[in-house]
Amino acid sequence: MKRLSLALIVALLRTLSVLPYKFVARLGIVIGTLLYALPGRRKHIVLVNLRLCFPEKTAHEHQQLAKAHFRHVVRSYLERGIQWFGSAQSIRDIVQIESRIDLDDESAPPTIFMGFHFVGIEVGCMLYSTRLPIASLYTRMSNAGLCELAKRQRGRFGAEMIERGSSAKRIVALLRSGKDVMLAADMDHGVDNSVFVPFFGVPACTLTAVSRLARLGRARVVPFVTEVLPDYEGYKLTIFEPLADFPSDSDEVDARRMNAFLEEQVVRFPEQYYWVHRRFKHRPPGMAPVY
Template identity: 35%
Template sequence: MWLGLALVRLLNLLPLSFQLACGRMLGRIAYRFSRRARHVAAVNIAMCLPTLTTEERTRLLRQHFESLGCALLETGLVWWASDARMRKLIRIEGIEHLQTALAKGRGALLLSAHFTTLEIGARALTLLGPTSIMYLTPRNALIAELSRRGRSRHTVQAISSEQIRDLLQNLRNNLPVWYAPDQRFTDKNSALVPLFGHPAASNIATSRLARISGAVVLPFFPERRADDTGYTVRIHPPIENFPSDDPIADTRRFHEMIEEHTRTVPAQYLWAYKRFQQSGTAVDPYRT
């Protein structure tokens, strides 16, 4: 693990185009040897994008693993690159929506999703001013600690997923908080909400957080530019009439935005994740 981190750190010193070329090479290696992840991603692509031909699905699957390899090296950029370097690589659109939201004095909930550019998106917000992020603690203890340190280096607070009170306090302090609740979720604030036309166990607490805090909810999506010159991050206008009286409908509206962005940059969505697995049921689309 330490050797791998040292390699990432060294590669981060090189131009971005070279880093991404190395990342794609790592992704091609992972594609060959990560049979389980390859199977999960293939099932997800077939379920979510059924109109693709077999050839198109195979090509997208390979491109996705290349994107995963890029994400590995981008994590090093997020942890160690200077703000000056990141500003040269990241173009942010829709800053006015964040400024308008913060002018109301109740913070802003930057609602994002699990694309391979997820870490880049979170770091991009810190270039605009004091920002907090909420994250899920990795299982590997070393990666968990390094992630906490790397994220804390550039944020007001890196909030673990169990620290809901801290998230609300940051919003009360009129800070933007990066929040990506779109992973498989089976806790008390969960429900089956369609995603790409399939039921997905989802976190529906975003509506409740918005109602309690009064924060403006801004959808927020990053993407890796095709020419390898950097990243484009788009902060969208606030979701209208959000939150409503129906948290499931609110979650479905956000899912539709995820679907739209996925179709724009399909290789960058996190396909190698068991999003449609439902705990405690016989439903398991990933069973071989």
């Protein structure tokens, strides 16, 4: 059954990859709207996250934001077709890039490209891998077959895929050799190697790996964000300036800065952040669970 399910997923994604991009995007919006009408665990998680992070909004505003988010999430799943099975040119056709650093500077120091879990993160990473060599961290999925498929397709333009937590030494060695690394550190992966720092005023279990890897790899940290453009015009990948004086001597200070930067981006297009994840899964001692 697992093999059959995987075969059906591959067939669906391959079909979606050859359909017009705007048709697939609109189809995702329609399906997302229908799914939001159904009760479900993910819908509950989204609403809890929105209530915690935006307490000033009304219940109606939370519902509207959650509905918009579901549309974006489902749309992003359908667009995996072109992202996983489309050509490099088909990805370039739907993603604009604005970089505030010179991506072709051969004298640039090793770089950690720090991303965040907006719905467009994957296509932004895929676009970058079509242009320049990169190593990219990924989180293993519970479905082994789907995980191997994602790993293979995400790395098909030459990106070196490294499982998160498998080998910090490998990542440091890559950075010291001059190869850039792309990662995201805005999910709750447990209290080990994490600190509790505010995210929209709520204590969030935040990884400190970016600071440590940057320090050991003698690398600069460059944030990037991929946003969905209006009117089905594709995506925009923005690569920002390197974070100044980063890493510092304090992992907690650095984690606070990461979350503060992320907050600035979330308020620009809050419906596109991955509220379906349990961002506050772990809580500081003495604080009640929220989900």
